[in-house]
Amino acid sequence: MEIVIDHLTKHYGSYEALKAISVRIERGMFGLLGPNGAGKTTLLRILATLLQPTSGRVLAGAFDLRQRAQRKAMRASLGYLPQELSFYPELTGREFLDYMGLLKGLYQRRERRTQIDALLQLVNLTEKANQKVSAYTGGMKRRLGLAQALLGDPQVIVIDEPTAGLDPEERIRLRTLLTGLAEDRIVILSTHIVEDISQTCERLAVLDQGQLVFDGFTRQLTAAAEGATWQLLATPDAVLPRELSVISALPQRHEVLYRVVGPKPDGPVRAVQPVAPTLEDGYVWLRRQHAERRQLVSVF
Amino acid sequence: MKMLKYSGERRSMPMREQALLLWYHLRLLNWWLFLLMVLGFFVAGLLVWFQVQRGSAEFMYNAGVLSRFMLEPGVGLFAGLLASVLIVGDPLLSVVMATSRGLYSVVLWRLLLSCSGLLLCSMVFLGWTLALGVDYARQQGPLWFLLGWLAPFCLMSMLGLLGSLLTRNATLGLLLAVLPLVASLFLYEKLSSIEALHPFFITYTFSGGQDAPDWWINRLTLLALAAGCALCNWWLLRREERLLNEKQ
Numbered sequence: 001m002e003i004v005i006d007h008l009t010k011h012y013g014s015y016e017a018l019k020a021i022s023v024r025i026e027r028g029m030f031g032l033l034g035p036n037g038a039g040k041t042t043l044l045r046i047l048a049t050l051l052q053p054t055s056g057r058v059l060a061g062a063f064d065l066r067q068r069a070q071r072k073a074m075r076a077s078l079g080y081l082p083q084e085l086s087f088y089p090e091l092t093g094r095e096f097l098d099y100m101g102l103l104k105g106l107y108q109r110r111e112r113r114t115q116i117d118a119l120l121q122l123v124n125l126t127e128k129a130n131q132k133v134s135a136y137t138g139g140m141k142r143r144l145g146l147a148q149a150l151l152g153d154p155q156v157i158v159i160d161e162p163t164a165g166l167d168p169e170e171r172i173r174l175r176t177l178l179t180g181l182a183e184d185r186i187v188i189l190s191t192h193i194v195e196d197i198s199q200t201c202e203r204l205a206v207l208d209q210g211q212l213v214f215d216g217f218t219r220q221l222t223a224a225a226e227g228a229t230w231q232l233l234a235t236p237d238a239v240l241p242r243e244l245s246v247i248s249a250l251p252q253r254h255e256v257l258y259r260v261v262g263p264k265p266d267g268p269v270r271a272v273q274p275v276a277p278t279l280e281d282g283y284v285w286l287r288r289q290h291a292e293r294r295q296l297v298s299v300f
Numbered sequence: 301m302k303m304l305k306y307s308g309e310r311r312s313m314p315m316r317e318q319a320l321l322l323w324y325h326l327r328l329l330n331w332w333l334f335l336l337m338v339l340g341f342f343v344a345g346l347l348v349w350f351q352v353q354r355g356s357a358e359f360m361y362n363a364g365v366l367s368r369f370m371l372e373p374g375v376g377l378f379a380g381l382l383a384s385v386l387i388v389g390d391p392l393l394s395v396v397m398a399t400s401r402g403l404y405s406v407v408l409w410r411l412l413l414s415c416s417g418l419l420l421c422s423m424v425f426l427g428w429t430l431a432l433g434v435d436y437a438r439q440q441g442p443l444w445f446l447l448g449w450l451a452p453f454c455l456m457s458m459l460g461l462l463g464s465l466l467t468r469n470a471t472l473g474l475l476l477a478v479l480p481l482v483a484s485l486f487l488y489e490k491l492s493s494i495e496a497l498h499p500f501f502i503t504y505t506f507s508g509g510q511d512a513p514d515w516w517i518n519r520l521t522l523l524a525l526a527a528g529c530a531l532c533n534w535w536l537l538r539r540e541e542r543l544l545n546e547k548q
Contacts (some may be wrong), residue, residue, distance in 0.1 A: 048398050051541045068538075071401065080398040086391030090327050098322040103399040103406070107313045148395065296502075 031204035079149035089134035225277035331358030376452035458529035
């Protein structure tokens with residue numbers, strides 16, 4: 001299966017949440033990156049068949065998501081984990097998955113329960129499966145949510161901010177799990193945590209204010225900041241030039257070690273060295289350039 | 301990840317899975333609303349018994365008024381209350397929407413359960429009051445009881461659901477639904493002289509119209525209004541994206 005998004009636009013009244021987005025998503029992990037309010041959740045909800053596009057086309061395999069009947073048919077091949085996920089506190093983890101399995105049309109009890117056991121094991125919740133969800137920690141709830149999304153062996157999994165609120169160990173476990181799942185299906189991962197994308201996705205799209213500003217391989221985005229990523233030392237009270245974006249600032253004994261993105265720094269700095277960029281550097285560089293272009297357009 | 305494979309049937313749901321799904325829905329409904337309903341009918345049943353035990357015509361009249369109150373505005377209130385929390389406020393709304401059974405199915409199952417609970421309480425209460433000798437109306441009969449119960453139930457449940465779908469808030473939805481019921485209760489005295497308004501009083505039986513010749517028209521009008529609200533609900537549920545928060 002592949003997903004083709006063609007000139008997709010979504011309006012909420014006069015507010016334009018998505019502006020003529022065109023992307024092709026193939027099997028594997030696909031990252032969706034952007035600041036808050038970029039339109040990521042709107043795009044994911046359209047892919048999850050919850051929202052209807054204002055214009056444009058989304059083809060998920062044979063399904064045209066503009067058509068109501070096809071959106072419904074698509075749901076049998078879809079797993080969705082929203083950003084904000086609450087649960088029914090009355091149910092245990094296992095009962096919750098059983099209930100969701102029934103809603104997803106998994107009517108063969110034995111097969112459904114075998115799959116639930118496998119999923120509980122996959123997300124490392126077997127021991128807590130018979131506890132009420134109200135007793136789960138945030139990380140356990142997130143993993144239970146993921147298990148719910150995987151019920152019914154979906155071919156497309158849409159996940160919104162899956163690592164939000166997780167401790168580092170949980171995040172790593174979840175990322176490993178997602179990478180494994182993406183071997184034979186499409187996993188679309190939306191986040192504003194660049195590290196999650198750099199550790200899991202080969203391809204990504206970047207949204208900013210409803211516009212697609214990048215679509216390609218993660219290595220391409222990383223390479224974009226080549227020759228524009230620097231490490232330098234400055235005194236704590238030094239004011240860095242405005243055209244530099246600070247990625248990190250590590251206090252040393254009398255100075256601060258900065259990692260910055262932008263043109264070669266000058267001014268009150270020393271020991272300036274070019275460094276190999278990371279995906280985060282590339283992302284910041286891209287957003288910076290996009291902001292400058294927008295500023296130019298607004299001037300002219 | 302082969303262990304995730306599911307190759308079972310997805311089209312028709314066996315009876316025992318339907319029963320299981322019904323059981324889950326029952327657990328997910330607000331149990332305290334059902335408890336409130338059962339308690340309400342129980343206390344009303346006790347009060348009716350108490351009035352009947354006093355024996356005089358005045359107390360029997362009071363028992364009749366209380367019985368009619370429970371089976372009309374009482375049923376209407378509980379129906380509105382239960383319907384307003386059917387789907388709005390569900391913590392997993394967007395996930396439920398994205399399943400193949402979807403929103404309609406969940407709403408219908410839960411409505412069926414709420415309806416059954418209310419019907420059961422009403423039947424027990426009716427049987428109890430009839431056994432105590434309470435007179436509901438001169439023209440009472442099976443059809444009279446059916447319409448007497450069905451009209452407020454249908455209208456108020458559809459209004460409760462409509463209010464909650466429109467406002468995306470269960471409490472506001474209930475308030476919207478209860479307004480016409482309260483208006484009918486308190487404005488009856490003032491407006492009952494206008495005959496053209498009789499078909500629209502939700503509490504016509506309780507307020508004194510139980511023996512009126514236009515009682516039947518009133519019931520049919522209320523059922524027609526309920527059908528109109530049901531159509532609006534169907535339309536709103538088709539536009540399910542309205543139920544999600546915008547601009548996220």
